Amino acid sequence: xxxxxxxxxxxxxxxxxxxxxxxxxxxxxxxxxxxxxxxxxxxxxxxxxxxxxxxxxxxxxxxxxxxxxxxxxxxxxxxxxxxxxxxxxxxxxxxxxxx
Amino acid sequence: xxxxxxxxxxxxxxxxxxxxxxxxxxxxxxxxxxxxxxxxxxxxxxxxxxxxxxxxxxxxxxxxxxxxxxxxxxxxxxxxxxxxxxxxxxxxxxxxxxx
DNA sequence: TCCTAATGCAACCCGCGAGTTGCAGTAGCG
DNA sequence: CGCTACTGCAACTCGCGGGTTGCATTAGGA
Numbered sequence: 382x383x384x385x386x387x388x389x390x391x392x393x394x395x396x397x398x399x400x401x402x403x404x405x406x407x408x409x410x411x412x413x414x415x416x417x418x419x420x421x422x423x424x425x426x427x428x429x430x431x432x433x434x435x436x437x438x439x440x441x442x443x444x445x446x447x448x449x450x451x452x453x454x455x456x457x458x459x460x461x462x463x464x465x466x467x468x469x470x471x472x473x474x475x476x477x478x479x480x
Numbered sequence: 481x482x483x484x485x486x487x488x489x490x491x492x493x494x495x496x497x498x499x500x501x502x503x504x505x506x507x508x509x510x511x512x513x514x515x516x517x518x519x520x521x522x523x524x525x526x527x528x529x530x531x532x533x534x535x536x537x538x539x540x541x542x543x544x545x546x547x548x549x550x551x552x553x554x555x556x557x558x559x560x561x562x563x564x565x566x567x568x569x570x571x572x573x574x575x576x577x578x579x
Numbered sequence: 580t581c582c583t584a585a586t587g588c589a590a591c592c593c594g595c596g597a598g599t600t601g602c603a604g605t606a607g608c609g
Numbered sequence: 610c611g612c613t614a615c616t617g618c619a620a621c622t623c624g625c626g627g628g629t630t631g632c633a634t635t636a637g638g639a
Contacts, residue, residue, distance in 0.1 A: 386488035388481060392627080401565055408585060420628050422586080441585055441637050452562030456555045463551030466500055491597080507615060519598050521616080540607050541615060 384431040384455050392416060393424050397447060400434065406442040483530040483554050491515060492523050496546060499533065505541040 387393060392414070399410055407425055411418035425445055428434040432451040436443050486492060491513070498509055506524060510517035524544055527533040531550040535542050 382487060382490075382493060385484050389485035389488035390627080391481075394481060401568060406585080416627090417629060418586090419588095419630085423627075441635085443586070447565050449562040449565035452558050452565065456558035456562060459551050459555035459558065463548040463555060466546050466548035466551065469500060489597080505615075515597090516599060517616090518600085518618095522597075539615095540605085 384433065384451070387427050387431045387433060390424070392420070393428060396421060396424055396428070397433065400445055400447045404437075404444040404446045406439075406444050408442065483532065483550070486526050486530045486532060489523070491519070492527060495520060495523055495527070496532065499544055499546045503536075503543040503545045505538075505543050507541065 395414055396410060399405060399413055405413075407418050407422045410421050414421065425434060425436075429436060429445075433448055434445050435448055436445055438444075494513055495509060498504060498512055504512075506517050506521045509520050513520065524533060524535075528535060528544075532547055533544050534547055535544055537543075
């Protein structure tokens with residue numbers, strides 16, 4: 382699940398939060414965050430690979446935008462998984478009580 | 481978000497999947513997975529710290545159980561976040577179109 | 580068209596996390 | 610009550626990921 386690995390880093394959350402207040406380029410983000418532009422560029426590549434962010438060229442810069450749909454899709458998968466586990470646990474508990 | 485860091489590792493997913501088929505101890509998991517017992521113990525500690533798993537002593541062994549509720553809670557937070565981002569993007573787009 | 584500012588690429592450092600081995604301790608089962 | 614098996618702790622290796630610096634390149638704006 383590479384999307385969780387992507388969400389596991391604090392710096393990437395900072396980037397996502399910054400992008401949540403409006404699209405921005407790597408350079409723009411670097412001026413607001415305490416890391417270099419290249420580090421941010423790497424993070425943006427990772428975020429793009431898992432679909433959490435998408436690039437769009439504006440003039441001579443590359444702006445990035447958060448893709449909320451990807452977060453929702455991930456949330457849905459997590460929820461189903463948790464639900465399935467709960468059902469299974471309930472089933473096991475039921476079987477145990479029946480013995 | 482330490483819970484995402486916890487979910488970012490493949491081995492931990494293997495452990496969660498194995499636990500999904502019934503509670504098990506570190507030793508029991510080690511016999512099924514291609515890693516040592518100590519490695520699994522470390523992973524179980526991490527999973528326990530973020531509330532994805534809970535220990536319960538059974539005889540002389542410590543069995544672990546998946547906590548589905550934690551997954552659902554995480555899913556809910558993710559979903560709200562994605563939703564908020566979508567709303568914000570829609571608002572920004574609306575403002576831009578109005579100019 | 581020129582010059583600036585933005586991106587892209589490459590090499591490098593470093594710390595942390597995943598994994599291993601070894602050993603000590605301890606709690607139950609028989 | 611003794612032995613076995615399971616857990617806990619410690620030390621160590623190693624590869625990867627996050628971060629940096631430096632340079633080349635290129636695309637626009639004035």
